[in-house]
Amino acid sequence: MSDLKFSNDHEWLRTEGDTATIGISDYAQEQLGDVVYVELPEVGQKFAAGAQAAVVESVKAASEIYAPAGGEVVEVNAALEDDPALVNSDATGQGWFFKLKLDDAAELDALMDENRYQEFVAGLE
């Protein structure tokens, strides 16, 4: 099983110490289709859990991305500016969006592990 945690809104989160890397799930990128633009937050911006933190644009629509836990942005994935399709080709790897310094690691308890998330997605089909 992976070390990823997932939100109901199809964001994933991977922690290293008190920092979390955030992106969208493989299921989410499949639903969106070809990603053509990602509007990332700025380093230093602070978000509460559930706040809108980024926007991902596919050929057909714009979708909002929410912070799955609260914190301050410490890094964004500049590679998405030139190659937004990384979100499609490697959603949980090179297609990450931003990193947060977490306010409260206890907020992660509200998220799903990968098994529960896969069950959740299966229920949506």
Add this chain to the structure above:
Amino acid sequence: MSETNGTQSVPANTTPLHDRHVALGAKMVPFTGYSMPLNYPTGILAEHLHTRESASLFDVSHMGQISIWGEGAAHALEWLVPGDIIGLAPSALRYTQFTNDAGGIRDDLMVTNADGRLMLVVNAACKDADLALLEIGFRGAVDVAMHDDKALIALQGPKASAALARHAPGAGELGFMRAAAMKIAGADAVVTRSGYTGEDGFEISVYAEAANDVWDVLLDEPEVSPAGLGARDSLRLEAGLCLYGHDIDETTSPVEAGLLWSIGKRRREEGGFPGEERILEEIANGPKRRRVGILPEGRTPARENTEILNAAGEAVGVITSGGFGPSVGGPVAMGYVDAAHAKSGTALGLLVRGKTIPASVVKLPFTAHRYHKN
């Protein structure tokens, strides 16, 4: 993640090709009351680019096919549209609009003069209203029929002609905006050299029971891949073509929409169509607003309903179609601006999520049309 730009959620009719789409793994979505393929597993980007370099097969059977016939059919239709229908030669087709009394557009359509009839292809969302308009307008003097028993298949792209000609030898010689009866996979088809992508291509009307056979033989050609409504939309946007209900509607006139080319000289002189007062006044004095191409700077797509600002930050219009143009490789849009801001090169701002994105007015289309040269 949540979509801010979703699709409708009404239960759906299906086209005669529904099982083919499902078998191909299409993502089916509700569209104007029909379950339609948004894209196949290759995705919108690949389908769009394949259409521009090879050939794509589209199911557009949701569109309305209506025929009118009998003495005076062309005269009767001219009371409802500003296009020159009386002057439409046998085996020719032409684009026009059903206008309303205020000079707005009820629907846009293609009219083909074939087989002693006028065959109309109208938008799915408008087809019932169009049929009622014709029946009431003609008061029984001209015969009208809706052909729900027919499918419509579009084959579009620079290699469409070569692929179709293997099944219908006359296809290669068919002129642009011309129609002919052909046999494809043993079925009777009415083929027009026309389309909605800016590329060379054909629209093929066949009876529903033959639709699968025609689809199968064309899809079997090495140049041909299936494409869905997603690619159809990005292709027509790059080609600068209007989508009814978005770029044109009951409030926009054909003159504002840049469709003056579709109103023949005789109709401009004689009038005699709904909304002629406004339309002829706008032809004489120019409209107050115009549909223009808009090229956003940078990478951010500006979607429908995005507010357009002038250099002083004042609202001067609104985007009616916008997104990512796969062949352009960046965002593209169309919208209406005040006539004073409609000149190519005019600097504008687009208000996207609270930020102003610089943009400029550009000549349409974004991607040069590559129609068949007769």
